[in-house]
Amino acid sequence: MTERLVVFTPSGRRGSFADGTTVLEAARRLGVDIDSVCGGRGICGRCQVEVSEGEHAKHGITSDATHLSPVGEVERSYARERPLAGGRRLGCTARIAGDVVIDVPPESQVYRQVVRKEADAHPIEIDPVVRLYYVEVAEPDLAVGTSDLTRLREALEREWGLTRLAFDPHVVRALQRALRARGPEPRSSGAWSVTVAVHDGGAVTAIWPGFHDAAFGIAFDIGSTTVAGHLCDLRTGDVLSSAGEMNPQIRFGEDLMSRVSYVMMNPGSEKELTKVVRGCLAKLTAELARDAAVDRDDVLEITLVGNPIMHHLLLGIDPTELGGAPFALAVDEALRMRATDLGLPVNAGARAYVLPCIAGHVGADTAGVILSEGPHLADEVTLIVDVGTNAEIVLGNRRRLLAASSPTGPAFEGAQISCGQRAAPGAIERVRIDPDTLEPRVRVIGCDAWSDEPGFAGARVTGVCGSGIIEAIAELHLAGILTTDGTIDGRLAERTPRLVANERTFSYVLWAGEPELTITQNDVRQIQLAKGALYAGCRLLMDRYGIEQVDRIRLAGAFGAHIDPVRALVLGLVPDCDPAHVTSAGNAAGTGARIALLDRKARAEIEDAVRRVEKVETAVEPRFQEHFVGAMAIPHDSDPYERLSS
C-alpha cells in the first residue's frame, strides 16, 4: 500500500501513513491532539482540520486539498446542518490520499489556550476536569445477558479507553431510560447511544440520550460585600455571562468581624449566614444560566474562592475560631464536593471545587490571586496587595513565597470616613487638586467626565469611595495642604475658603454641593492608620524575604482596579517601587477561580503553591509595630519618594 507523508501544524509532527488512513487516526498515532466527543462518527464537528495548500519546502512536499479523499456522505450530512467554513474538513472522515500538510485550528485542539484580557497575564489552558464522551452501546441480548451498565462500561472502554469508572447513583438510575431514548434531533443517532460526562477520568457524573455537546461551569468569588459569578463554556473557555449580587450576609454585619461577632453572640446563627450566602449563589446560578441561555442541567463544574470567614460560612462551619488568636482554620486544604451539597441548582452530578485557604486571615481568595498572578512561576519578586477590610499581602517568586494579612480596617472601603461610601454610582473616585488655586476637580463612578467638564452636568455626587479618599489625601499632600505628619494645614485658610476650622482642626471641602462632602482631620487619621498597617505588613514580608525593594507591585481587587498607582505611592500605601511597575491586577481572585475551573492542572499547581507559602503572622511580629509607627507619616519616614517628588 502507498505510504504518504503527513505533517501536522502547528505542532510540526510528521509521519508516514497508508493511503486511506483518516486524518484523526494519523493525528492520534502521532500524538497530535485533535478534539472529539463523538469518537469519529461525524457527529460532533470537533475534529475540523484544514489542508495547508502549496509548496512546503521545509517539509519537502507539495500539499493540496485533493490529497485528502473527496467529501463523503457523512461529512455532507454534517455540513447540511452546520456548514463547514471554507476548506474545512472533518478529520474523522477525511482520508489521506497524498502527501499533505494539515493545519489543526485552535478550536479543534484539545489543549487550546484562551488569552486573558489583563495585561501581562499568562493565557489559560483549557483542560477542564470534566469531559463528554459519546458512545454507542450494544443492545441487550438474551443470549449474553449483560446489564445495561456493563455494556455501557464495555463501550466506554472499547471506544475511549476509559476503565474502572465509578458511576454516580443518579446516573445509574437514569441509565435505562437514557439508553432506550432517542437523542435530540438533528444529530441524534437513535437509541442505544448516550453521551456521558466523566469527571477527572474516574467518575461518570451525568448522562444524556444520544449526542450531547454542552458542558458549562461557574466560577464564584464570594466577597464579604459582593458575590460574583462567571459562567464559562468548558470547551472554549469563553465567559458567556457574568453577574454579581450584594452579599446578603451584610444584614448580619457590614464587615467580616461584625458577622463573626453576630455568630458569637447568637450561637447557632452561622446556619442562617450559610443559608443566605448559598441562597445568593443559587440565585446567581439561575441568573447566569438564563443570561447565557444555558440549561442549568448542563452546568457540570463549579469553583469557589472567598476569604476564610466567607469560606467557612459557605461550608457551614462556625467561623468563631477565626474571630480571635490563634485564628485556627477548621480546614485549609482544597475541598471537592457535589455542587448540590451547597444547594446549587445545577446538574445533580456537578462537582464543586473550593480552592485551599492559606492561613487564618489569608483565604481561598488569596489562593485565587496567586493562581491568577503566578508569582510562584516568576523570577522577579512580586508584591501583591489585595485590599479589603483586611489587606492580604503576598510576596515572592518561584523560589519563595510569603503571605500575611494586615489589619487595615474598613477605611479603604470608605467606612469610618465622614463622607465615605461604598464604590457605587455617585461616589467620588478620582480627585485632582490644583496646587495654585487649591481647587479640586473630581470624577464620580458612573460618569466619564471630570467635574469641570461639560459632560459632568447633572451627575449625582453622593459620597467618596475608598479610591477617592486615597486620591483626595494624596492630592492634599501634593498641593501642600497636608503636612508630612498628616495635619491639615490651617494656615492655608487665608488662600482658600475650602479650608474650614472645626474647633482645633481643619477640614477641606471636597464637594461644595448637596450633600457637602468634607475631608476631616479624623478622616486623614483613619487613612493614616490603614495605610500604616498596609505598609507595615508589606515591609514585614520584605524583611523576612531579605529585600529592600520589590521588582513589581500588583494591586488586586476592586480597590486596586480603581486606585491610581502614583497616588498610592505618594501616600505611602505600598513600599517604594518604580511607578511603571505598580499596576492593577483586576479581580485576580475571581480570575483564579476561573483558571481552576478551566484547567484541571491549575488545581494541583495552586495546592502545591499554597503548601509552600510561608505564613507570617503580623500580630506577633515586633517589627510590625515599628514599621507601623514609621508608616503613619506621609508618605512615611523610611523611604521618601525621591523619584516622585523630583
Ligand code: FES
Ligand atoms: Fe466528531 Fe469528527 S470526531 S465529527
